[in-house]
Amino acid sequence: MANGKGFFLVLALVVLVIGSFSMFRVSEWEKVIMFRLGEIRESDFEPGLHFKVPFINNIRKFDARLLTLDVEPERFLTAEKKNVIVDSFVMWRIDDVARFYTAVSGDERHARLRLEQIIKDGMRGQFSKRTINEVVSGERDEIMRALTKESNEQAREIGIAIADVRIKRIDLPAEVSNSVYRRMQAERARVAKEFRSRGFEEAEKIRANADRKRQVIIAEAYRDAERVRGEGDAIAAEIYAKAYGQDKEFYSFYRSLEAYRESLGGSGDVMLLKPDSDFFRYFRDAE
DSSP, rough: OOOHHHHHHHHHHHHHHHHHHHHHEEEEEEEOOOEEEEEEEEEEEOSEEEOOOEEEEEEEEEEOOOEEEEEEEEEEEEETTTEEEEEEEEEEEEEEEHHHHHHHTOOOOHHHHHHHHHHHHHHHHTTTTTHIIIIISSSSHHHHHHHHHHHHHHGGGGTTTEEEEEEEEEEHHHHHHHHHHHHHHHHHHHHHHHHHHHHHHHHHHHHHHHHHHHHHHHHHHHHHHHHHHHHHHHHHHHHHHHHHOOOHHHHHHHHHHHHHHHHSSSOOOOOOOOTTTTGGHHHHHHH
């Protein structure tokens, strides 16, 4: 009886072990290949629980999530035969796991080397068609789009899908940088000189226009002042004439007082006049 129980216990244990070797689970972020005696039999597994034949079928799992490859900075020649140093990275994932395994033996390190070479070859072709100015500022987005498309076509041959290729930075070698900076400095100096020349021209125009307006304003003011002065003199002459007509003696006396004030008001004035001249008539009359 005890031997029977032990036999069933061993049998159950064997069945359990065989059953555990007969099942495998596929996660959503995994891609799985099933082999039969070393030959690929199936690779299109949905996430969930699956079965296999123990000891005949074996499986291998790969990470199907989006991975990042930081490409080593590399020098490339532009259309002007100038060197630029490009630093970039690639977002990629395993798309066709069977092809990936066949092309690179499932070795992610080997896949990264192949992918890096594909990206560098693509960059070499893109940069050779453009000038430094275009690759640095003008067409960087277009370069990245073209690289993603071209590299993706080649990467599919090894079962990889490229999500994006990004250029982090583009540097110029020291010798090229100095040449570019000197050229940029000369260009900025030329533009600044042109702006200063335009400014001087506009300043001269404004100054000439202001001087012309000043002369016109002064002439108009002098004209108006002379007219007002003439009108005032006319009114004063009229008032004097009316006053003279009313009392000739008082008018003569008033005019003499005005003459005395104007003539004798300053210090150090010297006048040579005869005592009996008409200028001193009211002085004599006062005696």
